[in-house]
Amino acid sequence: MIPERFINASVIAGLLAVPLWALMADEIFTITLTTRAVILALAAVGLNIALGMGGLVSFGHAVFFGIGGYAMGILAFHAQTFAPLELGPLTIEGTKSMPVIWLVATVASALTALVIGLLSLRTTGVHFIMITLAFGQLFFYFTISWSAYGGEDGLSIYVRNSFPDLNTLVPIQFLGLCFAALCLALLLQWRLRNSAFGLALNAARQTPQRVETVGLNPMRLKLLAFVISGAITGLAGALFADLNRFVSPTMFSWQLSGELIILIIIGGVGRLMGPVIGAAIFVTLEHWLGGLTDFWHIWLGVILLVIVLFGRGGVIGLLTGKEGPHV
Amino acid sequence: MSEPVLATHGLMKSFGALIATDNVSIDLHPGEIHAIIGPNGAGKSTLIGQISGSLASDAGRIELLGQDVTRLRTAARAQAGLGRTFQISALAMEDSVFENVLLGAVAATSGAWSLFMPVARKVALTERAMQALDRVGLAYAKDTRCADLSHGQRRQLEVAVALTLAPKAFLMDEPMAGLGAEGSRNLTGFLDGLRSEAPILLVEHDMDAVFALADRISVLVYGRVIATGTVEDIRASDAVREAYLGESA
Ligand SMILES: Nc1ncnc2c1ncn2[C@@H]1O[C@H](COP(=O)(O)OP(=O)(O)OP(=O)(O)O)[C@@H](O)[C@H]1O
Ligand SMILES: [Mg+2]
Numbered sequence: 004m005i006p007e008r009f010i011n012a013s014v015i016a017g018l019l020a021v022p023l024w025a026l027m028a029d030e031i032f033t034i035t036l037t038t039r040a041v042i043l044a045l046a047a048v049g050l051n052i053a054l055g056m057g058g059l060v061s062f063g064h065a066v067f068f069g070i071g072g073y074a075m076g077i078l079a080f081h082a083q084t085f086a087p088l089e090l091g092p093l094t095i096e097g098t099k100s101m102p103v104i105w106l107v108a109t110v111a112s113a114l115t116a117l118v119i120g121l122l123s124l125r126t127t128g129v130h131f132i133m134i135t136l137a138f139g140q141l142f143f144y145f146t147i148s149w150s151a152y153g154g155e156d157g158l159s160i161y162v163r164n165s166f167p168d169l170n171t172l173v174p175i176q177f178l179g180l181c182f183a184a185l186c187l188a189l190l191l192q193w194r195l196r197n198s199a200f201g202l203a204l205n206a207a208r209q210t211p212q213r214v215e216t217v218g219l220n221p222m223r224l225k226l227l228a229f230v231i232s233g234a235i236t237g238l239a240g241a242l243f244a245d246l247n248r249f250v251s252p253t254m255f256s257w258q259l260s261g262e263l264i265i266l267i268i269i270g271g272v273g274r275l276m277g278p279v280i281g282a283a284i285f286v287t288l289e290h291w292l293g294g295l296t297d298f299w300h301i302w303l304g305v306i307l308l309v310i311v312l313f314g315r316g317g318v319i320g321l322l323t324g325k326e327g328p329h330v
Numbered sequence: 331m332s333e334p335v336l337a338t339h340g341l342m343k344s345f346g347a348l349i350a351t352d353n354v355s356i357d358l359h360p361g362e363i364h365a366i367i368g369p370n371g372a373g374k375s376t377l378i379g380q381i382s383g384s385l386a387s388d389a390g391r392i393e394l395l396g397q398d399v400t401r402l403r404t405a406a407r408a409q410a411g412l413g414r415t416f417q418i419s420a421l422a423m424e425d426s427v428f429e430n431v432l433l434g435a436v437a438a439t440s441g442a443w444s445l446f447m448p449v450a451r452k453v454a455l456t457e458r459a460m461q462a463l464d465r466v467g468l469a470y471a472k473d474t475r476c477a478d479l480s481h482g483q484r485r486q487l488e489v490a491v492a493l494t495l496a497p498k499a500f501l502m503d504e505p506m507a508g509l510g511a512e513g514s515r516n517l518t519g520f521l522d523g524l525r526s527e528a529p530i531l532l533v534e535h536d537m538d539a540v541f542a543l544a545d546r547i548s549v550l551v552y553g554r555v556i557a558t559g560t561v562e563d564i565r566a567s568d569a570v571r572e573a574y575l576g577e578s579a
Contacts, residue, residue, distance in 0.1 A: 199449040203442035206422040206433050212384065213420040217437035217495060218408030224442060 004324035007274070014276045015186075017283070022178055034174040035246070040286040041181045042242045047266045047278030048188045049235030054264065055273030056192075056201065057228040058208030062260050063119070063135030066142050067233040069255035070115055071108035071240025073146065076158040076250035078104050083161060101166040101180070104241055112237020113230050120229040124222055136257055143255040157251025164245055171245075181242050185279070188235050193275055195231070204228050236263075265303065269310055271317030280318050333396065334359050335529050336381070336412075336499045341390035343376055343553075350376040352553035354390070356531075358499055363521065363530045365540045368550035369573075374533040375417050377550070378503045381531070382414040383407045395498060408437070413497030413528070415488040417504045421476045427487055428472040431459040434494030462493040467516060481508035489517070500530040506539050518542055541565075549573070 018041065025033035046068055053059040081088045081097025088095040098104060123134040147155045163171045171177045195201045207214045207221035214221040244250045253259070262285070270281030285303070292299035310317055316325060334357035343351035350373040358364050366374050379385035381392055383404035392400045399407050408414075421430050435458040436442055436449060449455060463469045466486045471479065479487065485505050492500060505521075506514045518539045521530060525545075534540050540547065541561050548558040551573045557564060564570050 194446045194448075197448040197450065198446055199436045199440060199442050199444040199452075199455075202429060202433055202436060202449050205425065206430075209422040209424060210420045212416075213422065213491075214433070214437075215384070215404040216382065216408055216414050216416075216420065217434045217491065218405050219437045219442050220403075220405050 005322045007276075007319065007323045007325070010319060010322055011276045014279050014283075018182065018185075018279070022175060026175055031174055034178055036286055036290055038174070038178045038181055038246055039243075040282045041178065041185050042239050042246060043263075043266065043285065044279045044282035045181070045185045045188055045242065046236045046239035047263050047270075047282055048185065048192060049232045049237075049239060050263045051232075051267050051273065051278050052192055052195065052235065053229050053232035054267055055277065056196065056204050056208065057225045057232075059124075059225060059229060059232075060132050060264070061135045061229070061232075062132045062257065062264070063137070063139035064233070064236050064263050065139050065255050065257065065259040066119065066135075067112040067116060067236040068240035068243065068259060068263075069142055069146065069250075069252075070112045071237035071242075072244040072250040072254040073152070073158075073240075074108035074111050074237070075104045075164065075241040075244040076160065077152060078107060079160045079164055080152065080158055099162070099164045101164045101171070101245070104164055104245075105238055108237045108241035109234040112240070113234040115237075116230045116233025117226070119233075120226045124225055124229065136260070139255060139257050139260055143252050143257070146252040146255055153251070155252060157249055157253075160244070160248045160250075163248055177246070181246075184238060184242065188238075189275060189279075191231075191235075196275070200224070200227070265307055267317075269307060269317055271319035272315075274317065274319040277317055277319055284318070332360050334393075335395060336531065337393045338377075338381065339391040339393070341377070341380055341392070342388040343373075343380055343385060344388060349553050351380060351387070354550075354553070354555055356548055356555060356558070358529045358531050360529055361525055362545040363525050363532055363543045365544035365547045366531065366533045366550055367535070367537075367540060367547060372550045373553040374550055375503055376553075378414065378417075378501050378531070378533060382412055382501055408495065408497075411498030412501060413492035413495045413499070414501040415485075415492050415503060415505055417507070417533070419484040419488055421484060421487060421491075423475075423477040425476055426472065427463065427468060427474050427476060427479065427483075428459060430476055430487055431462050431490050431494050432456065434462070434491040435459040438495045458494055462490040465493060466490045466520065482510060482513050485509055486513075486517070489520075497528055499528055500524070500532075502530055503533045504535060505532075506534055506536040514539055 022034050022037050050064045053061050078098050082099045119138050123131055126134055152158050165171055166180060169176050203214060203219055204224045207224045211221040240254060266281030266285050267278050269284055270277030288299060288303055292302050337357035339355050341351050341354040354377060368374055376385060380387045383402060391398060394410050394412065399410055432455060435455045439455060460469065463472055466489050468483060468486045468490055471483060485508055489505055506517055509517060514536055521543055544561055546558060546560060547564045548555050549564065549570050556573055557567050557570050
C-alpha cells in the first residue's frame with residue numbers, strides 16, 4: 004500500500020505539473036479548468052475542517068461559498084458603477100482589490116458561520132443536516148429576490164479584480180493566487196489537526212461525553228471549527244466569483260453544498276488531501292463526461308457508490324489501505 | 331472530623347415512573363475510598379452521572395470542596411476537580427491510547443485553544459500523559475489504536491485519563507470489570523495508594539476488591555442507600571445480607 008505522505012506529495016506535484024504543461028502547450032482552457040478544481044478544492048478543504056475533523060455534516064456550506072461570492076460581487080459592482088454602497092449613515096466605497104475583497108469575504112462568512120453554528124450545533128445527525136440545508140435555502144431565495152444585485156440573473160463583473168504586482172487577467176497568474184490560497188488552507192488544516200485544538204476536536208467528534216468529562220466544552224470546539232471552516236469556504240467563493248466574473252444565487256444552491264460533500268467523500272473524509280483529490284476527479288469528470296452527456300452526474304454517482312461500498316476512506320483510503328481518517 | 335471533599339444532599343433522579351436515585355446523601359472524605367455497592371440496576375451509574383454532571387438531578391445538592399456545584403455543567407465540574415471513569419468506556423476509539431491520555435493532559439493544563447502549535451511537541455503535556463499511562467501499566471500500548479484494546483485495557487485507559495486531570499476526587503464506575511484476576515489485583519494495589527492523592531468514590535462489583543480497599547461502604551438498593559458503614563459493619567448487617575450479599579453468598 005502507498006504511504007499517505009507520498010500521495011499528498013504527488014497530488015501537489017500534479018497540481019503544479021498540469022498548469023505548467025498547459026502553459027507550455029498554450030492550453031489556456033486547461034489552466035482555467037485547473038483553477039476551477041483548485042477553487043473547489045479550497046471550498047472543500049474548508050468543509051473538511053467541519054465535516055472531517057468535527058464530524059459536522061453541513062449541507063449548507065454553499066451559504067459561505069455564496070457569501071464569499073456576493074462579497075466580491077457587491078464590492079466590485081459598486082466599484083465598476085462608481086456608486087458607493089449606502090448603508091444608513093455608512094457609506095462604503097466599492098473596491099476591485101482582491102486582498103480587501105478576500106478579507107471581507109472571510110470575515111462575513113466567519114460571522115455567518117458563527118450565527119448558524121450557534122443556532123444549529125445544538126442538534127446532531129439528520130437534524131443538523133436539515134437545519135444547515137434550510138439556511139442554504141434561505142440565502143438562495145433571498146438572493147433570488149434581491150433585485151439590487153441582479154436577483155435571479157446574478158451580477159456580472161466586467162474586469163477581474165486586481166492584486167498588487169500581478170496581472171490577474173493572465174490565467175496562470177490568477178491560478179497562482181488560487182493555488183497559494185489552497186496551499187495556505189492545507190497548511191492551516193495540517194497545523195490545526197496536530198494542535199491541542201485538533202486533538203480535542205477530534206475527540207469531540209468521537210465522544211463528546213469524554214471531552215466534557217475532562218473539562219472541555221465540545222460545543223465550543225465544534226463552533227470554532229465551523230467558523231474556521233465557513234471562512235475558508237467563503238474565501239473560495241470570492242475566488243470562484245472572480246474566476247467566472249459572475250455571481251448568482253446558484254452559488255447558494257443545495258446542489259453545490261452536496262457537491263462539496265461528495266468531493267470530500269470521494270477523496271477521503273478527514274484526509275488532508277481528500278478535498279483536492281475529490282475536486283480533481285470531479286472537475287475532470289465534469290469536463291470529459293459533461294461534454295458527452297448531460298447526465299454525467301450519474302457517473303459521479305456511480306463512482307461515489309463504488310467508493311462508499313468498497314472503502315470508507317475514499318480514494319486515499321483505497322490507496323493507503325487505511326480506512327480511518329488521518330490528516 | 332475533616333470536611334468532606336465531596337458530598338451529596340438528598341439527591342433525586344427518576345426516569346419516568348422509575349426512581350433511580352432516591353434521596354441519596356453520601357460524602358467522601360480526604361484520603362478515603364468510599365465504595366458504592368448494590369445489585370444491577372440499583373442506580374450506581376446514575377448516581378455517578380448525577381455527581382459528574384452528565385445527568386441532571388431532579389432535586390438535591392452536590393458540594394465539591396464546600397462549593398455548590400449542582401448547577402455547574404459537566405466541564406465546569408471537571409475543572410473544579412472531579413475525575414470520572416466510565417463503566418461503558420467513553421474513549422476516542424479511532425485515536426491511539428496516547429492521544430486519549432494526551433487529551434486529559436491538555437484539558438488539565440493549557441486548554442484546547444492552542445490552534446497552531448503541534449501538541450506533541452509540548453513536553454510538559456506529553457510527559458504528564460506518559461506518566462499516567464505508566465502508572466496504570468499501559469505505557470507499552472501507547473501507540474495502539476483504542477479500538478484494538480481489550481476490554482480490560484480500556485478500563486485501565488479510563489483510569490489513566492482520570493489521572494492526567496489530577497482531580498480533587500475520583501469517581502470510578504466499575505474500573506475492575508473485565509480486568510481478570512491479575513489485573514484486578516494490580517489495580518487494587520494501585521487504587522490503595524491513590525487514595526492519599528485524592529479520595530475515591532468507587533462503584534464496584536468485585537467484592538474482594540471492595541473489601542480490600544473500602545474505608546466505608548454504602549449499599550444502594552432501588553436507588554436508596556440502605557446502609558453505610560465499615561467493611562465489618564456491612565458484612566455483619568442482616569439487611570445488607572438479605573438485600574444484596576445474600577444473592578451471591
Ligand atoms: N437514561 C435512562 N432512561 C431510563 N432508565 C434508565 C436510564 N438510565 C438508567 N436507567 C434505569 O435506572 C436504573 C438504574 O440504572 P443504573 O445504570 O444507574 O444502575 P447500576 O446500579 O449502575 O447497574 P449496573 O450494576 O448494571 O451497572 C435501572 O433500572 C436502569 O434501567
Ligand atoms: Mg452501572
